[in-house]
Amino acid sequence: MTTRPAARRRTAAALAGVCALALALTACSGTTKDSTAKDTSNAGDAAKADPDAPLKKGLKLAFLPKQINNPYEKIVDEAGIAAAKEYGGTGKEVGPSDANASSQVSYINTLIQQRQDAILIAANDPNAVCGPLKQAMKKDIKVVAYDSDTAKDCRQVFINQASSEEIGRSLVQHLGEQIGYEGKIAILSATQNATNQNTWIEFMKEELKQPKYKNMRLVKVAYGDDADQKSFQQTQGLLQAYPDLKGIISPTTVGIAAAARYLSDSSYKGKVVLNGLGTPNQMRKYVKDGTVEQFSLWNPEELGYLGSYAAAALASGQITGAEGEKFTAGKLGEYTIGKDGEVILGEPTVFDKKNIDTFDF
DSSP, X not given: OOOOOGGGGXXXXXXXXXXXXXXXXXXXXXXXXXXXXXXXXXXTSSOOOOTTOOOOTTOEEEEEOSOTTOHHHHHHHHHHHHHHHHTTOEEEEOOOSSOOTTTTHHHHXXXXXXXXXXXXXXXXXXXXXXXHHHHHHHTTOEEEEESSOOOGGGOSEEEESSOXXXXXXXXXXXXXXXXXXXXXXXXXXXXXXXXXXXXXXXXXXXXXXXXXXXXXXXXXXXEOTTOHHHHHHHHHHHHXXXXXXXXXXXXXXXXXXXXXXXXXXXXXXXXXXXXXXXXXXXXXXXXXXXXXXXXXXXXXXXXXXXXXXXXXXXXXXXXXXXXXXXXXXXXXXXXXXXXXXXXXXXXXXXXXXXXXXXXXX
């Protein structure tokens, strides 16, 4: 597949962390990985990094997406599993079929019992998974959040797609240009508790406070729960409630594809601007038929690849998750851990008719 320029693979700058909540829930106990393991429940608390340590062979990684049937997260996880083979490890994907706040808890408990070396999780809720993740870290199982963060003391590292502020503000900026900075707009999100979605939406709202958006009004934030049919119905509901709607931002790959499908067969095609986050393969036909002019995303394969190498670096003792530590992520090069254990992949790419056929994911 075609990837972004090499510059976007260079060392990621340290930017603001996404989530600072720390509400721990009760967790079920399981078979210990090491009965004498120290509590490593926060980045760099007790462990000392050895940047010269080799990556361990035979590491076992488990990817726990928001939901197992999410096509975007399938791309992320499969890339991370493939990356594990590069350094002699193995990976697997497990997870719930729904994106409810507590649906991931039982899977974490099972992974603890299976004595995985690392758990990589895209959290449906920043706090609901904290109890069992802390138990995992106490048993020396490393925890990497990706795509959607947990509370920061429930993992060692968070692999962020791009700066959360940049994502949120840029989506409003793009939509504003498309609708001439005038009219009613809505947001079609995933679940109400999704950390990444809520963070982006907060930055969208901050961007909308600027004077140039004085004639734009956010009328509704709808939630499709990262379910295709519900997102489709929520799009229909938005347009029934606000027939004069000018634009929709959907910062979820499931949501934007469902919204595009609805618009493409409706009288609103070409009248309502749809922007957001999607993959080229799912959005290509909607760009080419004029339903969508542009949308954005980072490379999800690179996100999974980076997460896999970060987990391996943690499990091998190269890093602890402390700010300023560096590690090498295979072909992506060197990355630096920022504040609150955040590692940023790079800048998102804007896709349109001119470039969409050069990408395949």
